[in-house]
Amino acid sequence: MQDLSPASQTRLVAIPRLAAGGRWRVEAMRSLSEPCFLWFTKGQGRITLQGETRGYTAHNAIFIPPGIMHGFEAGPQVFGTAIFFGRNSGVTLPKQPLHLRIREVHAQQELNVLLDAIGREMEADTPAHDRATLHYLGLLGVWLERQAKKSEADLPKPDATRRLVARYTILLERDFRSGMGVADFAAALGVTPTHLTRCCNAACGRSASALLQDRRLFEARKLLAETRIPVGRIAESLGFNSAAYFTRAFQHLTGKSPTAFRRAP
Template identity: 65%
Template sequence: MHDRANNPPTAATPSADGAPADPAPAQLRMIPIPRLAAHGRWRVEAMRSLNEPMLLWFTRGQGRITVSGVTRGYGPHNAIFLPAGVMHGFDVSSHVFGTAVFFGAARGLPLPETPLHLRIRDQQPQAELTGILDNIHRELEGGRPGYDRAAGHHLGLLGVWIERQVAAQDGAPAPDAAARLVARFTALVERDFRSGLGVADYAAALGVTPTHLTRVCRQCCGRSAHEIVQDRVLFEARKLLKETDLPVGEVSRALGFTTAAYFTRAFQNAVGKTPSAFRRGA
């Protein structure tokens, strides 16, 4: 984004750039996918990441999901696993239903380190996953003695289920060069989006031209490199405005804008409201 501070790449720790620290991952929980968008579809559609692993299990409807800069379609009986820190966003219509499992601190489970998009065609693994999720939900909602330990054991079975599905689908084609480049780009954006870096800075860090970077981004997800950066920054801006009491000027500074006035213009152009109006509405 233009007129933002052009600082060199850093490790992107929140304390280094003034942004509030991300909260520690919450406990294990399950949320119906439609409810994720109940407080604004930007919460699921804009590019963002989580500080905990998540599994999306779609049981009805279809749409598109972008993971690490690559967009694919999803439909019923698709399971999508996202490790912590992976940039993603997906559209969800009124016809989409399913479950999102947030792993919390993951309890030391041996989970995959890369995103997975599993299309579960056989009824047996579909039924196995449904049973595991039902058991986790029953423990979390029942409040019986030891419910948290019991839910944790079922979560371990979920990890085993994921491992088995990966083994069953072994042999899937490896990502091509464009997908690998966009994945590296989105990882850099996720690390440094608070620093005010522009597309030219990211392209230089990746050893490519801005034109080439934008071309492969459009090829993989239909968005330019600039749109990916802007989307990630604006998601964080909306999150800070809704969930914190930081003044607009502090939000602007935390996200690498050189002035609060430019932040306000950029936010209003993209969202249709000023930061203050968005906060009041939220």
């Protein structure tokens, strides 16, 4: 019988492994159906959360609630740990995304000890190891809450531009399969397409259409790589008018046809 306990749904993964099968798996815009925690211990890059791009370095902690659109660079020099909590972990976690720069050595060590304990209990076959895993995950939730409180003064207050872009990413995540274009999203937000694109460029250095395109492209790649759904049905599910138009757009952006991408190792 499959183990569906909350602890069994938790996964602890080395960050370099997340990009196995292609860096698009972490760099393209997408969201998850479960909470995710990233702890970078080496390297640097950029991460986009809800349409805002910021740099990250070693000792940066990122918390991403379910449904939050995001993507981050994962170059060969980037190391760290990712925790995926599962859809129904029962752990008390923040409601909003966090990007914390952990400067205190004591706080860094405390987190490393917690992550080691979580990994050890997940791999153990001793009695109550699943319950111990959940308790350690709960302590990680407490650590996040305390560090967020300490960092309140350092966290940038979102201005009107970033609030608009965050709202756009929420709508985009909900409706990117509908065939809506940037003009439709802008109308739903009560702004012009030009203003929306200007705000996206200011917040993350990318246009509103680039974010939409990237989100659709990630989903297309994921469906091609992980399912046997016919190309025509994938195109239809992502709001493309025809399979031919989807194929041309996919090949233009990736250099491969959908069929060639699916067949690639």
